[in-house]
Amino acid sequence: MITPDLIASHQLSQEEYEKIVSILGREPTYTELGIFSVMWSEHCSYKSSRVHLKKLPTRGKLVVQGPGENAGIIDIGGGYAIAFKIESHNHPSFIEPFQGAATGVGGILRDIFTMGARPIAAMDSLRFGPLDDPENGARNRRILEGVVSGIAHYGNCFGVPTVGGECIFERCYNGNPLVNAFALGVFRKDEIFYGRARGIGNPVIYVGAKTGRDGIHGASMASAEFSEESSQKRPNVQVGDPFMEKLLLEACLEAMQTGAIVGIQDMGAAGLTCSTCEMGSRAGTGIEINLELVPQRETGMTPYEIMLSESQERMLLVAEKGREEEVFRIFKKWGLDAVTIGTVTDDGMLRVKDRGQVVAEIPNRALADEAPVYERPHTTPLRTAPMEAPEFRSRGLAEDLSALLASGDICSKRWIWEQYDYMVQTNTVQGPGGDAAVVRIKDTDISVAMSLDGNGRYTYLSPREGAKLAVAECCRNLAAVGAEPVAATNCLNFGNPERPEIMAQLVEAIEGMADACRHFDTPITGGNVSLYNETLGEAIYPTPVLGVVGLMKTAAPVTIDFKRPGRAVILLGGLGECDAIRFGGTQYAKVVLGSLWGLPPALDMDYEKRVQAAVRQIVAEGIAESAHDLSDGGLAVALAESCFGPAGVGAALELDSDLRPEFLLFHEGPSRVLISTSRPEEALRIAAEHGIEAVQAGTTIEGRLRIINRGETLLDLDIAPLRQAWEGALETRLRG
Amino acid sequence: MKFGVVVFPGSNCDHDAWYAIARNLGQPAEFLWHESASLGGCDAVILPGGFSYGDYLRGGAIAKFSPIMGAVKKFARDGGLVLGICNGFQILTEAGLLPGALTRNRGLKFICRPVGLRLETTASPFTSAGRKGQVLTMPIAHNEGCYQADERTIAQLEDEDRIVFRYTHNPNGSMHDIAGILNEGRNVLGMMPHPERACDPLMGSTDGLVVLQSMAAALTGSRT
Numbered sequence: 027m028i029t030p031d032l033i034a035s036h037q038l039s040q041e042e043y044e045k046i047v048s049i050l051g052r053e054p055t056y057t058e059l060g061i062f063s064v065m066w067s068e069h070c071s072y073k074s075s076r077v078h079l080k081k082l083p084t085r086g087k088l089v090v091q092g093p094g095e096n097a098g099i100i101d102i103g104g105g106y107a108i109a110f111k112i113e114s115h116n117h118p119s120f121i122e123p124f125q126g127a128a129t130g131v132g133g134i135l136r137d138i139f140t141m142g143a144r145p146i147a148a149m150d151s152l153r154f155g156p157l158d159d160p161e162n163g164a165r166n167r168r169i170l171e172g173v174v175s176g177i178a179h180y181g182n183c184f185g186v187p188t189v190g191g192e193c194i195f196e197r198c199y200n201g202n203p204l205v206n207a208f209a210l211g212v213f214r215k216d217e218i219f220y221g222r223a224r225g226i227g228n229p230v231i232y233v234g235a236k237t238g239r240d241g242i243h244g245a246s247m248a249s250a251e252f253s254e255e256s257s258q259k260r261p262n263v264q265v266g267d268p269f270m271e272k273l274l275l276e277a278c279l280e281a282m283q284t285g286a287i288v289g290i291q292d293m294g295a296a297g298l299t300c301s302t303c304e305m306g307s308r309a310g311t312g313i314e315i316n317l318e319l320v321p322q323r324e325t326g327m328t329p330y331e332i333m334l335s336e337s338q339e340r341m342l343l344v345a346e347k348g349r350e351e352e353v354f355r356i357f358k359k360w361g362l363d364a365v366t367i368g369t370v371t372d373d374g375m376l377r378v379k380d381r382g383q384v385v386a387e388i389p390n391r392a393l394a395d396e397a398p399v400y401e402r403p404h405t406t407p408l409r410t411a412p413m414e415a416p417e418f419r420s421r422g423l424a425e426d427l428s429a430l431l432a433s434g435d436i437c438s439k440r441w442i443w444e445q446y447d448y449m450v451q452t453n454t455v456q457g458p459g460g461d462a463a464v465v466r467i468k469d470t471d472i473s474v475a476m477s478l479d480g481n482g483r484y485t486y487l488s489p490r491e492g493a494k495l496a497v498a499e500c501c502r503n504l505a506a507v508g509a510e511p512v513a514a515t516n517c518l519n520f521g522n523p524e525r526p527e528i529m530a531q532l533v534e535a536i537e538g539m540a541d542a543c544r545h546f547d548t549p550i551t552g553g554n555v556s557l558y559n560e561t562l563g564e565a566i567y568p569t570p571v572l573g574v575v576g577l578m579k580t581a582a583p584v585t586i587d588f589k590r591p592g593r594a595v596i597l598l599g600g601l602g603e604c605d606a607i608r609f610g611g612t613q614y615a616k617v618v619l620g621s622l623w624g625l626p627p628a629l630d631m632d633y634e635k636r637v638q639a640a641v642r643q644i645v646a647e648g649i650a651e652s653a654h655d656l657s658d659g660g661l662a663v664a665l666a667e668s669c670f671g672p673a674g675v676g677a678a679l680e681l682d683s684d685l686r687p688e689f690l691l692f693h694e695g696p697s698r699v700l701i702s703t704s705r706p707e708e709a710l711r712i713a714a715e716h717g718i719e720a721v722q723a724g725t726t727i728e729g730r731l732r733i734i735n736r737g738e739t740l741l742d743l744d745i746a747p748l749r750q751a752w753e754g755a756l757e758t759r760l761r762g
Numbered sequence: 763m764k765f766g767v768v769v770f771p772g773s774n775c776d777h778d779a780w781y782a783i784a785r786n787l788g789q790p791a792e793f794l795w796h797e798s799a800s801l802g803g804c805d806a807v808i809l810p811g812g813f814s815y816g817d818y819l820r821g822g823a824i825a826k827f828s829p830i831m832g833a834v835k836k837f838a839r840d841g842g843l844v845l846g847i848c849n850g851f852q853i854l855t856e857a858g859l860l861p862g863a864l865t866r867n868r869g870l871k872f873i874c875r876p877v878g879l880r881l882e883t884t885a886s887p888f889t890s891a892g893r894k895g896q897v898l899t900m901p902i903a904h905n906e907g908c909y910q911a912d913e914r915t916i917a918q919l920e921d922e923d924r925i926v927f928r929y930t931h932n933p934n935g936s937m938h939d940i941a942g943i944l945n946e947g948r949n950v951l952g953m954m955p956h957p958e959r960a961c962d963p964l965m966g967s968t969d970g971l972v973v974l975q976s977m978a979a980a981l982t983g984s985r986t
Contacts, residue, residue: 182905452965
């Protein structure tokens with residue numbers, strides 16, 4: 027009996043329920059109600075964001091597969107392609123940090139290898155509340171430690187290198203940490219597999235781990251705000267087994283080689299439900315399955331539980347009829363279950379039987395493609411920060427720099443990334459700690475560069491500009507290692523879209539991102555939307571995270587640190603512009619002044635693109651010995667980070683600027699990259715050819731960091747204590 | 763000359779070892795499935811890094827029971843060259859081919875980083891191409907690399923010149939800074955650092971080739 031309470035507890039509205047009744051022409055069964063509720067959840071259906079996501083560019087000359095499949099695919103040349111995507115696992119990671127993060131990694135890896143690609147790199151974009159938060163510090167530290175060990179546990183055992191990422195701290199993430207996991211895989215271009223249930227009469231085969239009661243309604247949980255009772259949802263979080271996933275990877279890739287597999291999809295959010303109806307819907311076919319055949323690790327599971335379980339490390343595949351044995355043999359070799367649980371039919375229905383009795387019968391299309399779509403009202407983006415800048419004056423530029431280097435967002439994240447195996451597979455040309463990570467593709471001369479970036483403060487001050495800046499920064503990170511950006515994936519982390527001022531943040535951020543992705547030729551090939559990131563009515567900053575992927579010729583890496591004294595230091599792009607309003611989103615405003623106001627830095631996308639082209643050419647031609655883009659903390663922080671290499675080489679800059687010292691040193695205007703070179707004339711010539719400013723700022727020296735502006739010494743410091751502040755900060759804070 | 767790389771379920775450095783031998787060293791290499799009872803005529807065997815059998819129970823504790831380990835033991839007893847890297851080292855200690863045990867790192871965390879290794883002896887088929895006292899750079903990537911043994915065993919290892927590599931900066935709490943040891947016959951080496959990750963200039967170091975080149979030389983020598 028379906029009661030209004032039962033409907034509400036499935037997070038379906040009365041209108042949605044009526045739509046279900048009209049689709050079925052009758053009342054749904056309890057199992058059907060469960061199936062609709064997960065497929066029509068925000069997490070699976072994108073019902074609030076869908077109309078706006080259409081604004082994003084998705085096509086490009088290298089795009090083989092855009093959004094709608096398990097991952098996007100790009101042609102990288104030489105007969106190879108890469109598949110990549112980013113996905114959120116925010117809600118589970120808050121409830122159970124270790125397993126939440128671990129299964130986030132597991133899920134995104136399956137999205138990649140379900141297409142036939144071997145995962146060769148992973149990255150993670152993390153956001154937590156401050157570790158020294160007076161009220162929540164202890165919990166934030168526990169969440170960070172849990173998330174990092176969860177990622178390490180899964181990625182290390184699976185054998186994928188975690189090559190980079192970001193980690194940011196803000197009070198707004200106190201009750202809603204963000205864990206966005208990215209993965210990238212490589213395969214031959216002619217060996218791509220899709221999640222399509224083709225061929226009437228073909229067997230539907232279940233492979234991998236057995237089904238248990240874990241993770242039931244995970245997708246719905248991820249589509250609601252948190253309350254004080256959320257910790258009681260712990261049983262909704264799945265438990266991961268990376269060893270099982272490693273076996274599943276090897277078995278799937280080997281089985282794909284037989285030619286007997288027609289289509290394949292992983293069981294992620296909404297498990298068996300989602301994989302069956304999506305595979306059927308994409309192929310325009312029906313699927314009939316028998317639940318008593320599903321391998322189960324618990325007894326007495328109801329059809330409802332089996333269909334909604336989010337047990338990990340499972341895949342659904344459709345094989346060519348008559349060739350099942352070839353598939354079974356391989357899974358047996360790897361010690362995995364592989365069972366035919368149903369067949370592909372011609373009626374377009376998802377028919378679920380339990381010991382002969384039909385317990386659910388729903389058109390695949392209604393579940394996968396006909397979820398309600400909302401044009402939610404949106405007004406002006408939420409912001410309470412003032413536009414006007416407060417009065418302020420530095421109490422000491424050296425102390426400011428030290429404080430910035432030791433701050434959560436800027437300090438070294440070595441403590442985190444040393445727990446990740448970032449070298450396994452021996453492709454990591456540039457690992458964590460640089461502007462972008464670079465992995466080579468073996469047996470080719472191609473390398474893939476990748477970077478994750480997002481800045482919640484900027485996006486909060488202006489969703490449109492903040493999103494553009496994130497795209498620009500990602501692309502600049504790639505330019506700094508010599509790579510050409512070719513495509514992107516996005517993870518949109520926002521609050522409750524039913525609030526018009528939050529919806530407005532989402533709409534404007536998407537539009538800004540669309541604009542920038544068009545400008546930088548980085549079509550979005552897939553991604554994920556995570557809404558309802560609110561606890562007790564308090565939303566996170568709007569946090570779109572970009573993952574941009576680029577290509578380059580394999581070469582020795584150009585890293586951020588200065589290598590030798592006596593080299594010219596050049597600031598490509600120039601010293602930039604800043605005023606008091608545009609200074610309000612900087613790390614200086616956050617760390618030194620404890621404030622947020624105004625607008626994010628101004629971005630001129632045409633200029634940015636020219637700067638990137640120049641940097642890319644200078645790095646790719648081997649002219650730069652080091653290259654580091656300016657971002658958080660501006661010029662002074664970028665310069666300090668360039669001084670923290672093993673060689674202990676610093677720099678002395680002599681500038682000529684009329685900006686006030688705080689702005690000159692710490693403003694975060696984009697379109698700037700700091701390089702050191704023994705061939706300054708060539709760098710300057712290339713800069714001129716691209717029509718960009720290039721300031722010959724000074725030279726590298728032994729052991730000191732010095733910045734002089736128009737004869738006035740702003741900073742003159744020994745590198746060692748700066749490095750100490752930068753390196754030890756995270757661990758110190760973790761000790762509480 | 764043919765190298766065999768054992769593939770246990772959960773091995774994840776097997777391809778890396780194969781690549782280092784086949785591409786960087788330029789010698790024939792093939793994979794050996796854990797269920798096989800034969801080494802297929804290989805002249806040297808590598809037990810690669812990873813998480814064999816998920817490292818359930820303890821690192822290497824289940825792998826020692828797999829059929830291939832019977833063949834590996836016999837091969838080792840007959841003087842064949844066996845190199846265990848990381849999880850492979852753990853398997854060798856669990857299987858009794860090397861003394862001691864590898865326990866949780868001192869800091870209780872997984873550590874991935876390049877480390878300095880002092881080459882302590884060239885009197886082995888794994889290090890003859892190196893120089894005694896030379897400091898090599900190779901990465902470590904492990905959670906359980908803290909080498910421990912009773913005092914007598916440690917003294918024996920020291921006295922018999924069986925400590926091949928010592929960390930220059932001990933990352934995991936290993937006794938006597940031990941990073942790699944030989945068996946009594948000097949034909950079995952277990953080491954926590956990954957030589958196969960240091961065989962290509964693009965990976966930042968080619969010092970791992972010292973180990974592989976020494977093995978190749980030993981195999982060539984034994985043939986002539």
